[in-house]
Amino acid sequence: MKQQNLLLLHGALGSEAQLKPLQELLSNDFNVHTVNFEGHGGRTSDDEFDMERFAENVVEELQTLGISQTHIFGYSMGGYVALTLAKKYPEMVESIVTLGTKFNWNLESAQKEVKMLNPEKIEEKVPAFAKRLHELHQPNDWKKVMQKTAEMMLSLANGKRLTDSDLQHIQHKVLIGIGSLDTMVTIEESENAAAQLPNGIIQIIEAVKHPIEKVDTNVLTTVIRKFIA
DSSP states (O other): OOOEEEEEEOOTTOOGGGGHHHHHHHTTTEEEEEEOOTTSTTOOOOSOOOHHHHHHHHHHHHHHHTOSOEEEEEETHHHHHHHHHHHHOGGGEEEEEEESOOOOOOHHHHHHHHHTOOHHHHHHHOHHHHHHHHHHHTTSOHHHHHHHHHHHHHHIIIIISOOHHHHHTOOSEEEEEEETTOSSSOHHHHHHHHHHSTTEEEEEETTOOSSGGGSOHHHHHHHHHHHHO
16 A cells, blocks of 8 residues: 655744654654755754745745645644645645644733743753754854744734634644643644644643653654544
C-alpha cells in the first residue's frame, strides 16, 4: 500500500533540522518531508517574512517533490502557515495537526512577543540560545532572522492575521494541539480556533511545554499517527 505524504513545518526562529527526530520516528508510517521557510535554516531571503510567502514556499516545495496533496504537521508558526496554505490552496492539503500555534495576534500580544526578541539581550542573558540560533541559521545572521520575525508579528497584529471567518472556511480535518504547560499560547485561544474550524478539534497534551526541543517526540508521534489514521 502506498504511504501517505506528511510534511513537517518548523516554527518561528527555527529550521527543519529541529524536526529530524520526529521525521525519523514517523518515516515508517508516512512519506515524510520537511522544508525550510525562506530566511531560515541557512536559506536566503531578500523579502520581509510573511505567512502567505511561507505558504508559497510550501507550494514550491511540494511541486518540486511532485506531491499534489499532503497531510501537514505544523509546529507553532508552522501550524499557522499550514492553515494559511489550506485557506489559499485547499486542494493541496489533506489534514492538519498543529502544536503550540498562536492565534491571538492583537497589538498587545504581539508587542509582548516582540519585546522578547531582542538579540543583544539574548546574547547577554541567554548565550546558549544565541549560539543555537547561530547554528540553525548560518551562514545567515540570526539577528536579522529575529528582526524580520518581530516585524512579521507586528504585521499580524495590524491585520495580516487569519480571522475567525478565514478559519470558518477551512473545511479540512484539523487537530489544534496545545501543551498543558505552554506559556506562549493559551488553551483558550487554541479552543477558540478549534471551535471556528468546521472540522477542528482541540487536544491538550499533558506535561508539554512550548519549545519543540522539550516535547517528547514519542508522544507527538502518537498524536499525529492517531489523528491521521
